[in-house]
Amino acid sequence: QEELVESGGGVVQPGRSLRLSCAASGFTFSSYSMHWVRQAPGKGMEWVAVISFDGMNRYYADSVEGRFTISRDISKNILYLQMNSLRVEDTAEYHCAREGNSDESGYFTLWGQGSLVTVSS
Amino acid sequence: DIQVTQSPSSVSASVGDRVTITCRAAQDISGHLAWYQRKPGKAPKLLIYSASRLQSGVPSRFSGSASATDFTLTISGLQPEDFATYFCQQAESFPLTFGGGTQVEIK
Numbered sequence A: 001q002e003e004l005v006e007s008g009g010g011v012v013q014p015g016r017s018l019r020l021s022c023a024a025s026g027f028t029f030s031s032y033s034m035h036w037v038r039q040a041p042g043k044g045m046e047w048v049a050v051i052s053f054d055g056m057n058r059y060y061a062d063s064v065e066g067r068f069t070i071s072r073d074i075s076k077n078i079l080y081l082q083m084n085s086l087r088v089e090d091t092a093e094y095h096c097a098r099e100g101n102s103d104e105s106g107y108f109t110l111w112g113q114g115s116l117v118t119v120s121s
Numbered sequence B: 001d002i003q004v005t006q007s008p009s010s011v012s013a014s015v016g017d018r019v020t021i022t023c024r025a026a027q028d029i030s031g032h033l034a035w036y037q038r039k040p041g042k043a044p045k046l047l048i049y050s051a052s053r054l055q056s057g058v059p060s061r062f063s064g065s066a067s068a069t070d071f072t073l074t075i076s077g078l079q080p081e082d083f084a085t086y087f088c089q090q091a092e093s094f095p096l097t098f099g100g101g102t103q104v105e106i107k
Helices: none
Strands: A003-007 A010-012 A018-025 A034-039 A045-051 A058-060 A068-073 A078-083 A092-099 A108-111 A115-119 B004-007 B010-013 B018-025 B033-038 B045-049 B062-067 B070-076 B085-090 B102-106
Touching (some): A003 A092, A018 A034, A018 A092, A018 A115, A034 A068, A034 A078, A034 A108, A045 A068, A045 A078, A058 A068, A078 A092, A108 B045, B004 B085, B010 B018, B018 B033, B018 B085, B018 B102, B033 B062, B045 B062, B070 B085
Parallel strands (some): B010 B102
Antiparallel strands (some): A003 A018, A018 A078, A034 A045, A034 A092, A045 A058, A068 A078, A092 A115, B004 B018, B033 B045, B033 B085, B062 B070, B085 B102
């Protein structure tokens, strides 16, 4: 069964750091580009970052560029999101998501349930 | 960034009803739009991609259509398990952007 499970969320003060993890199982992790998508309370979904299947290419939303880093460990089938210099407006539920291949490219074919990050003093 | 405007924000419907949700893209996205379903406490699920292609395993009562920059998700014959939040996403260009979501509630 294909599954993505996020962990690492919690309450953190502004300016501090947090690292999210996303454990993948049931599919060939190294074959897919992976994304982080977040949803702030009462808001719609916001795309955060993507890493290519081979880890060679990464892109970020302007709102997190320079503060967040997406990475992956193929040997462990884990996706990461290192979040530095956190701001109150980064408070959200963070989802990892698998991008489809071929004609499903650009779409999220598998999502995790999410990990809640609250940035508050 | 390509803005995607979704409407309505909520809709009340009964089992068996036909429900229609719309997303409008601010520019041409060449049909690169998906629809997702989200239930409380569950991971979002891809329903439709490329505007009208049904994802494997999704019931055929879900359908998608497109007309220029307007996209529609139709649920024909609403079932109890369909009460959820639905949102769209454009895949034409980065940053990928989403509609605000539509909550389908029980009338």
